[in-house]
Amino acid sequence: MQIGAHVSCSGGIHTAVDRAEALGAESVQLFTQSPRMWRPTNHDPANLERFKTRRAEAGLGGVVCHALYLVNLASPDEALYAKSVSALQNTVEVGCAIEADAVVFHVGSHLGAGFEAGLGRVVAALESVLDRCSDTTWLCLENSAGAGGTIGRSFDELAVLFERLGHHPRLGVCLDSCHLFVSGYDVGERDTLDGLLADLDARIGFERLRVLHVNDSKAPLGSNLDRHENIGEGLLGERLGVFLGHPALQGLPALLEVPGREGKGPDAEELRKARELRSRWL
Ligand SMILES: [Zn+2]
Ligand SMILES: [Zn+2]
DSSP: OEEEEEOOOTTOTTHHHHHHHHHTOSSEEEESSOTTOSSOOOOOHHHHHHHHHHHHHHTOOOEEEEOOTTOOTTOSOHHHHHHHHHHHHHHHHHHHHTTOSEEEEEOOBOTTSOHHHHHHHHHHHHHHHHTTOOSSSEEEEEOOOOOTTBSOSSHHHHHHHHHHTTTOTTEEEEEEHHHHHHTTOOTTSHHHHHHHHHHHHHHTOGGGEEEEEEOEESSOTTOOOOOEEOTTSSSSGGGHHHHHTOGGGTTSEEEEOOOOTTSSSOOHHHHHHHHHHHHHHO
């Protein structure tokens, strides 16, 4: 397992590698632009090259780009939908340029229009985005925390997307431990986690699982509230080690998206705690 973190790119996209290295991270996740604005960042091509050089120098494993939080591929609003599709296309372009292993995104919410109506829009959008992926830069659906109208709250919903997209060869999955927990899957129980991974394998294919998000949860099991907590300090607590230490998950980039000591994101102490918990349950 490549334990890593979501880091900032402030100062240029290549600086994400410096921050990951300073934390002792083995993998990294970044936003390719400000996550709360539609306007894409115009990256200096030299910085895209620097990213790749620095990654090799730092011996960094998995590189993951996270799309904007604003993206909603199921939106019934035409303008929002068009902006979402072009934002995700742009993220994939930057991801390919830095040779990222995956672009992770939240599918979105149909905002009350219904799963079937939302699904048609999501499928059309994803077809256009998947065309821009490369053999090595995949598009990964992240399981949602399950709040009202979100698509991707269960394996059934993710499996339907895979089916409708003809099991596209560059389509993958990102599993977030906190989102699973608040969606009602207690990933701190080995039997539950075994069952869930078997289900994933049967419905989607285990090889489609490309990225993990490792977060403890402030909110209770099944609450559908997306509130990340520092490692071992939430309602999963030490049982997060069951997820971290699961033998089937050991080859993957495992990225922390926790608040950290100072609320500025994952720090070296959070990575240390994750490694320590993992080694206890391995
Ligand atoms: Zn996540
Ligand atoms: Zn979350």
